[in-house]
Amino acid sequence: MADRGTSNRSEVTDFILVGFRVRPELHILLFLLFLLVYAMILLGNVGMMVIIMTDPRLNTPMYFFLGNLSFIDLFCSSVIVPKAMINFWSESKSISFAGCVTQLFLFALFIVTEGFLLAAMAYDRFTAICSPLLYSVHMSARLCAQLVAGSYFCGCISSVLQTSMTFTLSFCASRAIDHFYCDTRPLERLSCSDLFIHKVVSFSLSGIIILPTIIVIIVSYLYIVSTVLKIPSPEGRKKAFATCSSHLGVVGVLYGAVFFMYLTPDRYPELSKVASLCYTLVTPMLNPLIYSLRNKDVKEALNKLLEKKSTIL
16 A cells, blocks of 8 residues: 555646636636735835835834845745636646645745744834833844844744655545645645644644744733833823734734634635635735834835835936
């Protein structure tokens, strides 16, 4: 049986991305929806990176992290969305074996990196509010670079492990992946290997990734709330909470979608697809809006950039 599974796995050259089980006439509507949202993702995240890089006033740790968040959101969605849009028009809906490996690897890399980056941003807000006089000392440029590099390193290690575990399985069932991109759970359904050890390792890996980031975020905000409540002025408390509300919104959307997807039973694949839309489309689209609409510095930098452009024209 092991020989047969290995043989069948070696013969797999491509997969079929089933996508959404809707009537064919709705594919045009889905394509237009994906196109609109993806255009907003490109505009919002590229615009955010340009604003941060061109305005000297935004040369702070918070905006350094925010620029990296926009970069991650842009490329995380770009790994998934263009292929999904192509498949709305394609009858074959195929993706090569190498393409599937690459898609899973890059998606896992960016989504895990984003989780660690959000934890670093929570620590940044904790330092800014709880130790404002020492903020510039604690959050040095070197530490910020190390936190971002560490986030990418953790994302890369996790992605290598997750991808290698997934594609060492024996695929001897249908080639049809019941999803709109290559992900671990729908790929597991195609396998005839014993998945017990695989699931234990995957669960352990997820715990190692998610628990530390959540603990850092929760502990940081416990200290933040405790410090803010001691501020005597209502305006001071409101201003302090305002600097954290955008970050909390992003954390809530991302982790809410991830938990919903992975807690959804396998017998409801359509619910998993809907949850996946949250962090492949909704979160990358909302992040720039959340930070720009609720951030006075970003709005002023954007107005300054637009005035400069209009003067040139």
